[in-house]
Amino acid sequence: MKRMLGAALLALSVAAPVADTWAQPAPRNTLVILREIDADRFDPHRTTARSAGESLYMMSDTLVSLDFDMRTIRPGLAERWDVSEDGRLYTFHLRRDVTFCDGRPMTAQDVVYSINRWIDPATRSPVRWRAGPVKEVRAKDDHTVEYELNEPFGELLYQLTLFFASVVDRNAVERLGDNFGVQGFNGTGPYCWVSWTPRQELVLQRHPNYSWGPPIYQNPRPQVERVIWRIVPESQTRIAALQTGQADITQYIPHIAIPQMRQMPNVRMSTQENYFWDYFLGFKVDKPVVSDPAIRRAVNQAVNREAIVRAVFFGQAQPADAYLNPNVEGFDAEAAKLVPRFDPDAARRTLDEAGWRMGPDNVRVKDGQRASFLVYAINTQIARQSLEAIQADLRRVGIEMRIQLWDATVGWGRLATQEFDAFTMSYPYVTATDAFSLYFDSQNRPTPNRMNWADPATDEALRKARTAVDPEVRQRAIAEAQRIIASNYVWLPIARDQIWVASSQRVEGVRAHGIYGVGLYKGLDIRLTR
Amino acid sequence: MSATTAQPAAEVRPPRRAGLLRRLLRDPGAAVALVFAVLIVLAAVFAPLLAPTDPYDNDLSLAMQPPGSPGLPLGADSQGRDMITRLLYGLRVSLLMGVAAVAFGGSIGALLGFLAAFYQRWLDGPIMRLMDMMLSFPAILVGLAIAAIFGPGIFSVVLALSIATVPLMARIARSSALVVMRLDYIEAARATGMTDFRLIWRHLAPNCLSAIFVFGTLRFGQVILLGSALSFLGLGAQPPTPELGAMASEGRNFLFFAPHIAVIPCVVIFAIVLAFNVLGDALRDALDPRLRV
Numbered sequence: 151m152k153r154m155l156g157a158a159l160l161a162l163s164v165a166a167p168v169a170d171t172w173a174q175p176a177p178r179n180t181l182v183i184l185r186e187i188d189a190d191r192f193d194p195h196r197t198t199a200r201s202a203g204e205s206l207y208m209m210s211d212t213l214v215s216l217d218f219d220m221r222t223i224r225p226g227l228a229e230r231w232d233v234s235e236d237g238r239l240y241t242f243h244l245r246r247d248v249t250f251c252d253g254r255p256m257t258a259q260d261v262v263y264s265i266n267r268w269i270d271p272a273t274r275s276p277v278r279w280r281a282g283p284v285k286e287v288r289a290k291d292d293h294t295v296e297y298e299l300n301e302p303f304g305e306l307l308y309q310l311t312l313f314f315a316s317v318v319d320r321n322a323v324e325r326l327g328d329n330f331g332v333q334g335f336n337g338t339g340p341y342c343w344v345s346w347t348p349r350q351e352l353v354l355q356r357h358p359n360y361s362w363g364p365p366i367y368q369n370p371r372p373q374v375e376r377v378i379w380r381i382v383p384e385s386q387t388r389i390a391a392l393q394t395g396q397a398d399i400t401q402y403i404p405h406i407a408i409p410q411m412r413q414m415p416n417v418r419m420s421t422q423e424n425y426f427w428d429y430f431l432g433f434k435v436d437k438p439v440v441s442d443p444a445i446r447r448a449v450n451q452a453v454n455r456e457a458i459v460r461a462v463f464f465g466q467a468q469p470a471d472a473y474l475n476p477n478v479e480g481f482d483a484e485a486a487k488l489v490p491r492f493d494p495d496a497a498r499r500t501l502d503e504a505g506w507r508m509g510p511d512n513v514r515v516k517d518g519q520r521a522s523f524l525v526y527a528i529n530t531q532i533a534r535q536s537l538e539a540i541q542a543d544l545r546r547v548g549i550e551m552r553i554q555l556w557d558a559t560v561g562w563g564r565l566a567t568q569e570f571d572a573f574t575m576s577y578p579y580v581t582a583t584d585a586f587s588l589y590f591d592s593q594n595r596p597t598p599n600r601m602n603w604a605d606p607a608t609d610e611a612l613r614k615a616r617t618a619v620d621p622e623v624r625q626r627a628i629a630e631a632q633r634i635i636a637s638n639y640v641w642l643p644i645a646r647d648q649i650w651v652a653s654s655q656r657v658e659g660v661r662a663h664g665i666y667g668v669g670l671y672k673g674l675d676i677r678l679t680r
Numbered sequence: 681m682s683a684t685t686a687q688p689a690a691e692v693r694p695p696r697r698a699g700l701l702r703r704l705l706r707d708p709g710a711a712v713a714l715v716f717a718v719l720i721v722l723a724a725v726f727a728p729l730l731a732p733t734d735p736y737d738n739d740l741s742l743a744m745q746p747p748g749s750p751g752l753p754l755g756a757d758s759q760g761r762d763m764i765t766r767l768l769y770g771l772r773v774s775l776l777m778g779v780a781a782v783a784f785g786g787s788i789g790a791l792l793g794f795l796a797a798f799y800q801r802w803l804d805g806p807i808m809r810l811m812d813m814m815l816s817f818p819a820i821l822v823g824l825a826i827a828a829i830f831g832p833g834i835f836s837v838v839l840a841l842s843i844a845t846v847p848l849m850a851r852i853a854r855s856s857a858l859v860v861m862r863l864d865y866i867e868a869a870r871a872t873g874m875t876d877f878r879l880i881w882r883h884l885a886p887n888c889l890s891a892i893f894v895f896g897t898l899r900f901g902q903v904i905l906l907g908s909a910l911s912f913l914g915l916g917a918q919p920p921t922p923e924l925g926a927m928a929s930e931g932r933n934f935l936f937f938a939p940h941i942a943v944i945p946c947v948v949i950f951a952i953v954l955a956f957n958v959l960g961d962a963l964r965d966a967l968d969p970r971l972r973v
Contacts, residue, residue: 386936406937454740461740461760529914531933538759538919542738553919560828 179375179678181657183670184388184400188349188381193331194316195268195275200578200667202331203313205352205379207665208673209251210316210337213242213261213295214307215364215672216665220424220580221479223307224364227261227317227338228295237302237619238285242295249359250319251335251342258289264317265297280309302617304624305587308479308580312666338362340372340672352379367674373659374676392417392654398678399660401651401669404531405466408650416655424477425649425664428470429532429576431525431540431642432589432601437571439523442516444504445549446639450490451497452547453540459645462535466650470643473585473636480582480615480625485632489643497547506548514548522550523571526564529555533574536644566597573600576647578667582628583615590635601640608634656680703966710962713955720952724775727768735761735769736920744938755940758930759920763944770922770945773834774952777916777923778904780838782896785845790892792846793853794880797861808854811847819844819906820913827915834923837916841903849895856891857884894964901956908949924949 189202194210197203215226228242248256265287269278282303288296299306309315322336335343340363341354354377363370380397382388385404391397393416403411412419431449433440440446455469472486490496506514506521514521527533534555541551551572556564565573579585588594591612592604611634614627635641651662651669656679663671670676705711723730742760745752754763796807823840830836860866861884869883908925910916912932917923924945931942 404933406934457740461743461758531930534919534930535758539738539740541920542736542759545736554831554833555914555918556832557827557914 178680181374181377181399181676181678182397183377183379184382184391184397184402185379186381186383186385186388186402191331192335192343192346192352194313194318195264195273196331198276198314203666204668204670205354206313206316206337207339207668207671208341208354208377209335209339209343210313210318211248211339211362212313212315212317213310215366216308216311216580217366218422218424218661218663220426220477220665223311224366226311226364227256227362231307235619237304238299240297240299240306241290242297244293244295245362246293248338248362250338251357252319252322253359254319254321256317256338257292258295259292260320261295261317262287262289263320265315267318267323268314275314277314280312280314282306282309302619304618304621305581305583305616308584312580313668340674341377344376349381351381353377354379363672363674367672369675372674374678377673392652395654395656397654398657399651399653399670399676401649401662403650403652405462405464408466409464411650411652418653418655418657418660420651420653420660420662421649422662422664424475425647425662426475426478426580426585427576427578427647427649427664427667428475429536429574429644429647430470430473431572431574431644433572433640433642434568434570434600434602435638435640436602437523438519439521440571442504443639444500444506445521445523446642447490448497448500448547448549449544449642450639451493451500452549453543453642453644454492455644456492458536458539462532462539463645463647467648468646470646473632473641473643474579474582475646478579478582478585480628482582482629482632485629485636488633488636490639494543494547501548508548512545512548513550520550521548522552524552524554524569525572525574526554526556526561526570527574528558528561528565532576537574540642565600568596574644580666582632583612583624586628586631586635587612587616590631590640603635603640605634700966704962707962707965709958713958713962716951716955717959720771720955721775723768724771727772731762731765731768733762733765735765735922737761744934744941746938747940747944754944755938757927757941758934758938763940766922766927767924767945767948770924770927771948773917773921773923774904774907774925774949777834777838777841777907778900781841781845781903781907782900784838785842786849786892786896786899788842789846789849790853790885790888793850794857794884794888796850797854797857798876798880798884800858800861804854807850811850814843814847820909823910823913823915832915832918834917834921837907837910840910840915841907844906845899845903848899849892852891852895853888856888860884860887890967894960894967897956897963898960901953901960904956905949905953
């Protein structure tokens with residue numbers, strides 16, 4: 151007995167140090183944030199990954215910032231700005247106290263360099279168009295930037311809040327070359343680059359001089375000494391780490407776990423209703439079967455979005471009864487009414503009236519053509535499950551939807567082809583004009599306008615929505631575009647995702663933001679109580 | 681069987697059925713495995729008659745109902761479909777994939793093995809080195825490559841599994857054929873002026889059948905497992921087609937919340953593979969005395 155006890159103690163003493171390192175709580179004054187996947191690089195002009203944006207918002211700043219309402223533009227590096235009457239010249243008056251992480255003061259030349267680097271074709275930024283039709287960006291003096299456009303671009307200030315418009319240090323870019331944002335970074339953000347171990351962690355430390363945080367926060371200075379962005383691919387592990395205090399914050403929570411986490415006493419959950427990340431199914435409008443508006447209308451009527459939101463998103467999303475979130479700038483309520491409501495009988499009537507007769511295999515037929523179409527998607531749990539639910543709904547009204555799921559490694563390539571009739575994906579957006587210009591402008595075929603939607607009236611409305619100087623004209627134009635798209639059933643809007651940022655007990659001041667899907671935005675106001 | 685005879689055609693029948701079955705059933709484990717395998721096959725064949733519901737019709741309000749819920753003895757999956765129905769139809773797909781892969785890959789492999797043994801001088805080296813090369817590719821990798829070319833689907837999985845089966849079967853068939861090739865009746869048959877093709881078809885192949893049959897049975901279990909793994913990775917059956925591996929993969933996301941969705945198909949896969957492995961082993965034992973020439 152004694153021997154056994156001794157052996158047990160010995161075993162325990164061996165195991166204890168191991169268990170200790172494993173269950174080690176996050177160190178004092180170090181904020182550990184978990185995410186699912188790592189970024190490709192942290193160069194704002196050469197990446198579009200959300201995970202890059204998460205850290206870039208912390209490491210760098212933009213000229214202007216966006217409030218939690220997702221509509222109000224607030225000061226950033228620019229303390230104020232003027233827009234010329236013709237809408238072609240934006241003059242940004244910069245703060246004078248801004249320095250980079252290495253201590254060098256930031257000037258108008260740095261802003262000019264960064265914007266020019268972003269829009270330089272040689273940089274190959276996939277989102278260069280977001281900078282607008284730039285004529286010239288120039289420094290009037292050390293603290294004034296003139297941003298001149300070829301034609302007015304009403305979206306400009308919104309686009310300049312995105313991390314693609316981050317200001318970077320020219321010296322660091324030139325010193326690191328291709329490795330900028332891989333081996334190092336120098337920005338003006340509240341936290342500075344320390345090290346990056348790809349697929350493991352990115353370590354940042356507090357920017358000591360930083361006092362120019364956007365006024366949407368209570369305290370413009372960072373209050374945490376170190377920030378570690380750690381990669382934990384497995385969702386259950388992320389949740390467990392948060393519960394046990396090994397990590398402090400994550401926004402990567404599977405929908406199924408959200409209700410449970412909201413009940414946990416040692417986890418705080420923050421959400422925000424102005425979160426613009428939508429799921430939709432798009433039709434290639436020039437392909438057989440789905441080129442018939444009656445089919446697209448019937449699909450919109452046949453699919454029970456509420457049931458999908460309950461079963462696939464576990465109620466942690468909103469059924470998308472419109473193409474856009476009603477809280478987004480430029481949303482048109484009239485267009486939303488044009489999106490058919492769930493009514494399977496109406497779907498059957500629509501198909502009957504259009505001449506689609508029920509065939510022998512319970513799939514409708516018209517002129518010898520079966521009501522069958524092929525949908526592509528990247529193989530994610532949400533895509534798979536929502537497509538299966540849609541498939542079952544459509545089967546009930548006599549439409550066959552064939553699903554082909556692809557691994558992410560080949561999926562994006564496949565989604566750029568013309569092999570499929572419909573596809574599903576999700577995307578973040580800032581404004582109505584932003585979302586619609588991206589997807590419905592005929593110039594954006596074949597991607598991201600995978601619907602092949604080419605309509606001069608839409609193009610004209612979108613052009614007006616972007617370029618009109620008068621906000622009223624812009625609103626009318628974007629409303630017009632929404633009505634055209636909704637009445638042509640180009641998409642099946644599925645769901646509007648909801649953002650939840652979970653934080654551990656020792657963290658205070660976390661407030662979900664959600665710009666471009668990024669939960670923490672600048673990461674200010676966050677404090678650690680121990 | 682060692683006796684030389686002028687009438688080899690009558691001599692080379694595989695072991696008599698009755699004797700084999702009796703010997704097989706003498707082992708209680710094998711008996712259970714056999715009964716289970718037969719039941720599984722019957723369940724798959726008669727799935728449309730046995731299934732309580734339509735396998736494709738969902739009811740999202742029943743999503744993830746646990747086993748034992750009213751009307752759902754095994755619960756419902758994430759689309760609210762009866763697990764029993766999905767399993768029965770999933771069995772069909774999984775077993776069919778296994779049968780197709782073993783039959784297709786096995787016959788090509790066996791043919792290559794015979795050719796290698798028969799034309800030992802010219803073909804043995806090239807064929808068997810090719811088989812060695814094929815053996816050095818992990819089946820999962822082959823599956824990934826094929827899915828990238830043809831797109832994920834049942835066809836891709838069957839193709840990958842067949843390709844993975846060919847070299848293994850070729851080795852078994854070759855080694856078994858090499859033994860047979862040395863026997864006198866082959867020499868005798870050759871002396872009668874038989875063509876090579878006839879010789880392989882009438883004399884060589886039938887006498888290697890038991891080894892091929894045993895390996896086919898064992899391989900069937902492995903292939904089901906491998907096929908499920910490929911489906912689990914999303915390379916196999918596309919929704920809404922039920923397949924055991926794909927069902928397990930779908931349930932993996934809810935392992936903590938609704939474990940039955942993943943666990944039940946895994947248990948079924950486990951049982952099938954175990955049954956066919958036990959059966960294959962027993963079959964080998966039962967056939968062994970006859971193999972020892």
